[in-house]
Amino acid sequence: MAAVEYRDMIIVMQRNASHQHVENVVSHVHELGYRAHVSAGEETVIIGVIGHSRPDQLQSLSDLPGVDHLLPVTKPYKLASRDFSPLNSLIQVEDVTFGSDEVIVMAGPCAVEDERQLWETAAAMKEEGVRILRGGAFKPRSSPYSFQGLGVRGLEMLDQVRREMGMLVVSEVLSEDQVEMVCRHVDILQIGTRNMQNFALLQAAGRSGHPVLLKRGMSATLEEFLQAAEYILANHNPNVLLCERGIRTFETATRNTLDISAVPVLKTLTHLPVVVDPSQATGRWSFVGPVARAAVAAGADGLLIEVHPRPTEALSDGAQSLKPARFQELMIELRAIATAIGRHIAPACESVSSASA
Amino acid sequence: MAAVEYRDMIIVMQRNASHQHVENVVSHVHELGYRAHVSAGEETVIIGVIGHSRPDQLQSLSDLPGVDHLLPVTKPYKLASRDFSPLNSLIQVEDVTFGSDEVIVMAGPCAVEDERQLWETAAAMKEEGVRILRGGAFKPRSSPYSFQGLGVRGLEMLDQVRREMGMLVVSEVLSEDQVEMVCRHVDILQIGTRNMQNFALLQAAGRSGHPVLLKRGMSATLEEFLQAAEYILANHNPNVLLCERGIRTFETATRNTLDISAVPVLKTLTHLPVVVDPSQATGRWSFVGPVARAAVAAGADGLLIEVHPRPTEALSDGAQSLKPARFQELMIELRAIATAIGRHIAPACESVSSASA
Amino acid sequence: MAAVEYRDMIIVMQRNASHQHVENVVSHVHELGYRAHVSAGEETVIIGVIGHSRPDQLQSLSDLPGVDHLLPVTKPYKLASRDFSPLNSLIQVEDVTFGSDEVIVMAGPCAVEDERQLWETAAAMKEEGVRILRGGAFKPRSSPYSFQGLGVRGLEMLDQVRREMGMLVVSEVLSEDQVEMVCRHVDILQIGTRNMQNFALLQAAGRSGHPVLLKRGMSATLEEFLQAAEYILANHNPNVLLCERGIRTFETATRNTLDISAVPVLKTLTHLPVVVDPSQATGRWSFVGPVARAAVAAGADGLLIEVHPRPTEALSDGAQSLKPARFQELMIELRAIATAIGRHIAPACESVSSASA
C-alpha cells in the first residue's frame, strides 16, 4: 500500500543513559509496533527501530528520559526515489520527450501581455527550434498592487498560439480551483516556487494526470522537493518534471542563488527529469546565458528561459528577459555544450540556421 | 485608490555612463509617465524617478545602456505600514484584544487527534487562563504519507469545545475552497508558513472578513511578509495578526531559527499585532520556554504554544509539545516577565492559581 | 588523552547493497582498527562503527560500494561538552563571575576613538554599575579603507581607564602575534566573528590562559562554535565565554539575525557561560533594547552592548550605538527582567540610581 512511509529510525541514547532508560525506550518501541535492536558503542548505546514506521509517532520518542536524539535512516519518499525506478523516467508531452539524450529548451515571455508580444515571441522561439512555449497568464506577485497577469484571457491567447503555430505550452496554475480550466488550455501545468508545498494544489495537479513542471520552493531542501513531487506521484500522475530555479541565500548580487549541484544530486536521488530556470535564478538577463550553459553542462534535461521582444517594456521581470537575438546566440552555445557531453538540442528551423551559419 | 503602489525609485548610472545615456534614460522615464530628477555626484549620476510608479515597469529600465542598478526608495506595502496608521491596531476577537498591553497566549495541541486529547488539553488550558485554543484539523505535511489531520471532523470537535467551554479557537485553513467552511467553526483563521504566498488563499481570507493569523513564510523577508498581509488588508479585512515562527538557516540544532528581532522590526514597520510561535521555531519542547520568555521580553503581543497531554503519543510534532504541567510553570514565568515590562497576561483560574501559589 | 576525538559512527547501506558489500565494509572497518556491529532493518542494513574513531578516516568509507551515507552519533567536541562537566562553569575575571545568577553587562564604545569619548563613556558606564568596559582598539573592517582603530594607542588608553577607574576591559585581538601584547592591557581577549575559525589565533589565546570572549562565526553552526571553543580549552585555558552575535540569513532589515534559541541550546550542550551581543546582531540602536531584554529572558549569562556619547559622530558602527541616557533606561528594564526570572544585574551607583528612581 502506497500510503505507508518506510523509514527506519535510529535512537541515540545519552552518554549517561542507564540500562533502565534503554529498556524503557525499547518497550515504547514495541508498544508502537516495531522491533528494536540494541547496540552498545564505546560511548553510547544506539537502538535501531525496525518496521514500517510512522515518523510522526517515532519522533516523540525523543522525549523519553535518556534519549539524546533520533536519526532517520531511510528516505521519506518512495515513488520519486531512484530505488523505486533505477532507469530515468521518460516523460512524454506530445512529441517531446523529457529525460532522454535531448535537452529540451522551453522559452517565452514571463507574462503574456498582449497579442503582439506573444505572437512575436512565439514566432521567434519556433524559428529557434523551441517546441514548448512558456508564458504566464496567472502571475503570483509579492505585492497585491503588481501586475497579476491577464488571467483567463492570457490562457486563451496561449491556446490560440498553441493551435495555430503547433507549439506546446507550459503555464502556471495558482490554485486547485483553476487546475481543470488551465488543463484545457496548456500542455504542462507549472506549479511555482511559492506553491511547492500548497498540498491541495499538488493533489489536484496529481489527479489531473496532466504533465506538471514543479518548481523547487525557494527555501526547500531537495528532500522536501522530492516529497512535494511525491504528492503528485501518489495521486497516480507519473508525469512530473522537477525544476531548480534558485534558492534564497544571503547573496544579493542575484535574485536567487542557483543550486547547480541540485542537478547531479537530483539525478542521483530520483528518476524524474530535471529542468533548470536560469532566468528566475539570476534575475538579470546578462547572467542567464552563463548559467544556462552551466545547467546543460551539469546534466540538466531541460531549460526554462524568459524571452521578451522588448524587455524594457515588459510588465513583469523585464530585467531578466533575453531579447530574441540574444536567445538565438545562446541556443548556438547551448547546442555546442550539449554536443560536448554527448547530448543534443533541437536545431533551429532551416531558414534561421542557414542565416546564422 | 488602493490599488496603486507608491514607490519612488532611484536609477544609479554606471561610472562611465555618457551624457547621452543619461538623456536616454530620462526620456524613457518620461515615456512611462513619471518625472525625472538628475543629480550628479562625485563619481556617478543618479536619476530620481518621481510619480506613482509601477515597479514592474521601472525594473526594466535597468536594461538601458549606462544604467548600473535601481534603488527602490519607498515601501512596497501601504495599508500595513506604520505610516498609514501610526497607532497600534487593536484587533478584537470576541472579548480578546490583540495589540493592547495584554499579551495573549494561545495554546493547545498541534493537531486535534481525538476527543479525549482535545478536551483534556482544552480544560487544562482554560484553567491556566488561556482563552484561545489552538488545534490543527487540516495539517500541511511535507510527506503525503504523514498524518494529515482529522479534517472536517476535527473542526467539528473544535467547534464543540468552543461552544461548550466558552473558548475561542484558532485553526489552519489550507485552501481557498475551505475558507467559508472553516470560518463557520473557528474564530481565527490560521494561514501557515507554506501558504504565506498562496495569494488565492490570502485573498479569500481577506474577503471573509474573519480574523487571520498569518504566519511568516519560512524564507520570507519581513518586507514580503508585510506584502502578504497587504493582500488580506487590500481585500477590506483589517483583522490581521502577524506570526513570527522561525526562518530557515544553516543551523540544525533547532527546527528553524526564531528571528527575535522581527518583533521590534515589525512593531516599527507596521501597526499590526505581532505574535510569536516558539514551538514551530525551535522544534523541541525544552527550548520552548526560554524562547517564549524572550518573545514576551522583546515586545510580542501574543504567543502560540503547542501543548499535548502525552507528547510521546502525539501523532504530530510531539517533540515540540509541552505537557500541561510544564505549560503551567511557563505561564508563571511569562506573567512575571510581562509585568517586568509593564504588560500583563491573563491570570490562571482561581482554583489553579491558589494551588500553584 | 585529550587529543583523541570520540565519535561513534553509523554506516547506512544502500537498499540494494549485497551481502558482499556489507562484508567488504566490515573488513575495512576492522582494518582501520574499529569494531563493527551489523544490524539489518526492514529496508536497510546499518553498520555501527565502535571505537575511538578519527572521523577523517571513517568519512572515506562512504566511498565503498553499497554505502549510502554515514551518520555521526556522538559529539565532535569533548571538553566543551555538558557531558564533561554537568555543572555550569563559573568563569572568574577579577571580582566578576560569569555563569552564576548574576547577568553581567559589558558595555562601551564600538571603537576607542579619542580620550574624551572613552573617558566620558567609561564614566557613564561605571555609574550604571557596569564593571567591564568594551572598546575596540584593533577593528576588523570589511574594507581596507575603513577606520581600522587606534591600535596600540587605543589599548593604552583602555589600560589607563582600567587602572584609574578600576574597571575591567574587554577588547578584540586580531592575530596570534598580538595576543601577548593585548593580554598586558586587557582583562578579556575578544575573538571576533571573522576569526572564529582562525585556529592559530584560537590556540595562541588558549596558551595565554587569559579569559576569552569567543564570538560565534556569522555562519557557524553551534557545533562548529563549540569546536572552536574546544581549540582554546584543549590548550589548557578553561576561561571561555561564548558570545552569540547574530548569524547571516536572507533577512535584510537587520544587520544579522540574532539566533535567540542559541542561548538555551548552548546552555544544554555546554557548561560554558553564554553572552549575547544585541548591537552587532541588529545593527540599529532602536532594536538593541528589545533584543537585549529577550536575551536576558532567554537565559543569557551576559550582554555586550555598544554605547557612544554622540553616535552621529562615531567613526564605526554609530548606527547601532546607544546613547548613555538610553542605556540607563535599558539597564532598568534589564534588571526588572533579570529579577523576574530569579537572576540579578549589578545596580547603578547610588548617586545615579537615586536620581533615576
Add this chain to the structure above:
Amino acid sequence: MAAVEYRDMIIVMQRNASHQHVENVVSHVHELGYRAHVSAGEETVIIGVIGHSRPDQLQSLSDLPGVDHLLPVTKPYKLASRDFSPLNSLIQVEDVTFGSDEVIVMAGPCAVEDERQLWETAAAMKEEGVRILRGGAFKPRSSPYSFQGLGVRGLEMLDQVRREMGMLVVSEVLSEDQVEMVCRHVDILQIGTRNMQNFALLQAAGRSGHPVLLKRGMSATLEEFLQAAEYILANHNPNVLLCERGIRTFETATRNTLDISAVPVLKTLTHLPVVVDPSQATGRWSFVGPVARAAVAAGADGLLIEVHPRPTEALSDGAQSLKPARFQELMIELRAIATAIGRHIAPACESVSSASA
C-alpha cells in the same frame, strides 16, 4: 591616494519628515565635509551626499531625526573593480597565465599525507597535463582533534616535487607568521574560506607580492569577497585569483552550495580571474564532475580539484576526492566543454592522450 573610499550615499527621509529635519540633515552633511543635493519625490525627500565619503561617518546620519534609511550608491572597493581596469587581468605564475582563453586546472590531494601518496598523485596529474599541483600542508580543521596536516615537512615534500617534476604548487597559509616561510616553498599562496576576513593574513599576503588564491568566505557576499581581495591589492600585490568554493545554505545534500552565478557576476564586477573549487563545494566525488563541467561552461578561468590515489585511505576529505582514473575521464569532458565555448585546457601528455584516444 589609495586610502580613500569613494562612495556616494543617498539619505532617504521618512514620509513625515519636516522641512526642519531636512535642513538639519543637510547641515550635518556639510559639517562632515560633503555637499548635499536635496530632491523631493512624490512621497519622500531624498538627499544625495556628494564627496569622497567615509561610510563609517555617514552611517551615523541614519540616527538623525526624520531619516528613514541610507542607500550606498557606489562600490566599496576600487582596485578590484572592473571600472578600474576594464580588461581582464592576466595573472602570470611562471609559464601559466590565468585570465586568458586557457582554463587552468589545478589538482592534487586535499592534504599531503606521505611521500608515496604525493608522488603518485603528482605523476598522475602531470600526465594529465596539470601544471599546478594542489596539496595542503597546514590544514584548518573544525575540530582540534582532526588531522592538521604535516606542516613544514609537508611543504618541503611539495617543494621537492615542484623542483624534481617541474610542477608549480599551490598550498594554504594559515597565519601571517607563516607567509614568508610558505612563500619559499610554493608558487601560489592559498587563503582559505575561514580566513577570507583574516585581515592580518591578507595584508601579509599582499606585502609578499606572491600570487594569492583567495577563497570566498563560506558566508561572504561577493561584495565582501572583493573587499577582501582589495586588502591584498591595496598592499601592492595585483596577483589575486578569486575562488568560489560554495556558500552555506540550508541544503544538506551537499557540503556547501556552489554559487555558479558567482562566476558571471564576478567577471562583470572585477577584472581578476575566477577559479572554482567543485570538491569543497559539493563534498562528494560523484558530484565533482558535473559541477566542474558547469564551472567551465559558466566561464570560470580555472578549477581546483581534489584527487587521491586511494580515497578510502585519505586522512582528510576522502569522500570528495577523485581517483586519478576518474580525473582523467573528467579532463576529457572538460576539454570538450572548453572547446565548445571557444576556450581550451592543456592536453594530456602524449603517452596518455594516445592511450585514451
